[in-house]
Amino acid sequence: MTKFDDKLVIVTGAGSGIGRATAIRFAKYGARVVTSDLNKDTAQDTVATIEATGGRAYPYAVDVSDDAAMTAFAATVYDEHGAPDVLINNAGYTTAGPFLGHSVADWDRIMGVNFWGVVHGSKLFGRQMIDAGRGGRILNVTSPAAVLPIPLSTAYCTSKAAAQMLTECLRLEFAGTGVGVTAVLPAFINTGFYPNAQIVGLDEQQGIRGRNISVLAAGLVARSPETVARNIVRIAERNPAVAPTPFEARLACTAGRVSPGGARLAARFMDIEGLLGTAERFVPDAILRRLDAAAARAVAARD
Numbered sequence: 001m002t003k004f005d006d007k008l009v010i011v012t013g014a015g016s017g018i019g020r021a022t023a024i025r026f027a028k029y030g031a032r033v034v035t036s037d038l039n040k041d042t043a044q045d046t047v048a049t050i051e052a053t054g055g056r057a058y059p060y061a062v063d064v065s066d067d068a069a070m071t072a073f074a075a076t077v078y079d080e081h082g083a084p085d086v087l088i089n090n091a092g093y094t095t096a097g098p099f100l101g102h103s104v105a106d107w108d109r110i111m112g113v114n115f116w117g118v119v120h121g122s123k124l125f126g127r128q129m130i131d132a133g134r135g136g137r138i139l140n141v142t143s144p145a146a147v148l149p150i151p152l153s154t155a156y157c158t159s160k161a162a163a164q165m166l167t168e169c170l171r172l173e174f175a176g177t178g179v180g181v182t183a184v185l186p187a188f189i190n191t192g193f194y195p196n197a198q199i200v201g202l203d204e205q206q207g208i209r210g211r212n213i214s215v216l217a218a219g220l221v222a223r224s225p226e227t228v229a230r231n232i233v234r235i236a237e238r239n240p241a242v243a244p245t246p247f248e249a250r251l252a253c254t255a256g257r258v259s260p261g262g263a264r265l266a267a268r269f270m271d272i273e274g275l276l277g278t279a280e281r282f283v284p285d286a287i288l289r290r291l292d293a294a295a296a297r298a299v300a301a302r303d
Contacts, residue, residue, distance in 0.1 A: 003237055005030035008084045010077065012064050012121060013091030015042025018141065018186060020049075021229035022088055027055030029233065031086070034077055036060045038091075064091045065112030067120055074124035083132035086236050089121040090141040097200035099154045106200055107155055114159035115166070122170055126179060135178025137236045140167040144187045144249050148256040171241055180239035186228045187249035223248075 009026045013019035015037030023033045027050040035050075037043040040061035050057040058081070062073040077084070093113040095106055118140050129136035145157040146164035167183040174181050223246055231245040244250040 003029070004086070004233075007031045007086060008034065008081050009086040009088070010034040010036065010084045010121075010125060011088040011090055012036050012062075012117065014046050015039055018225045018228050018232075019088070019090040020046045021225035022090065022232050023057065024050055024055075025226070025229040025233050026086070027057055028053070031056075032081065033057040034060060034081065034084070036062050036064075036073065036091075038063055064089075064117030064120060065109070067116075070117075070120035070124060074128065077125075078128055083128040083134070084125050084136065085129075085134065086137045086139070087121060087125045087129075088139050088141065088232065089118045091117050092141065094153070094156045095200045096152050096156075098152060101200045102155055103200075110155045110159050111162070114156070115162045118163045118166060122166070122181070126170070126174065129179045130174075130177045133178075136180075137239060138170070138174075138179060138181045139184050139232060139236060140181070141184050141186065142167065144185050144244060144252045144256065146183075146185065147253055168241065182235055182240055183242045184228075184232060184235060185242070185244040185249055185253060186246075187244070187252055188223055188246075 004026055007030075009023075009031040011019050011023040011026070011033060014023040014033075014035035019035075019037070020042075023035045023046050027033045033050060033056065035043045035046045035057050036059075037046075038061065040059055043059035043061060047057040047059045060073060060077070063069050091113055093110055095102065095110055122138055122140065126138060129138075140163055142164045143156075143160040145153060146160040148157075150157055164183050164185075167181055171181040227246055231243075235243045235245070244253040
């Protein structure tokens with residue numbers, strides 16, 4: 001028996017990456033897992049993996065940014081499974097590119113998923129938990145980007161900062177209800193997040209080059225989604241207020257809190273657009289194209 005035996009766990013963005021690994025991990029510990037994703041096929045793939053090892057899971061398709069869709073989803077889950085014991089608001093989306101290149105529609109989309117998705121999930125399922133009177137856990141997956149500026153990621157950082165503050169405020173509001181609320185800040189994780197990023201305000205060649213660099217860097221230095229999933233299960237048991245994970249994320253968040261100026265200075269050296277511009281000025285185009293081709297092959301081999 002484990003703490004999560006027969007508990008109902010809801011994971012958004014469970015079709016891939018951290019969400020998928022987290023759903024599988026909770027199922028391993030006996031939980032009944034609702035796997036939701038924008039794409040029902042990927043949610044079903046996660047369910048198939050869970051069921052192959054004797055676990056219990058149920059796939060749903062939902063757009064977390066859509067209030068009406070989330071309201072219907074929450075009602076359906078309650079009717080079919082009851083109130084959840086654990087909610088993992090994990091669904092996420094990112095863009096990459098300069099602030100001046102982002103349209104209002106770009107901002108609406110990223111805030112819709114990364115911020116409003118957390119609002120909808122926390123409100124709807126938080127109400128179910130409180131009304132059920134059993135307590136529960138809400139874990140909102142934010143990011144060290146909530147406290148650390150990242151070049152060409154202004155929209156992403158802003159959306160995660162909003163979700164971070166929402167989470168910290170909710171912990172205060174839900175105090176005394178038995179529902180704990182935690183911000184989980186994963187970093188340096190090798191998922192499909194980077195190749196799926198929308199490139200905004202950069203020319204096509206720069207966008208492809210920057211994406212390949214990001215994917216290769218993630219493959220070389222990042223941890224696996226399973227590492228974060230293990231930690232998320234532990235975090236759900238402990239109920240801390242803020243939980244950067246893994247160790248590198250704790251270091252990054254601490255550095256950002258202790259020395260914001262130092263964090264901004266370090267971030268300037270992460271400016272992909274500036275690095276690409278320098279490379280394009282001083283490295284012959286033929287060599288850059290050969291490097292692009294090699295990077296693309298390496299990225300394809302990792303997929």
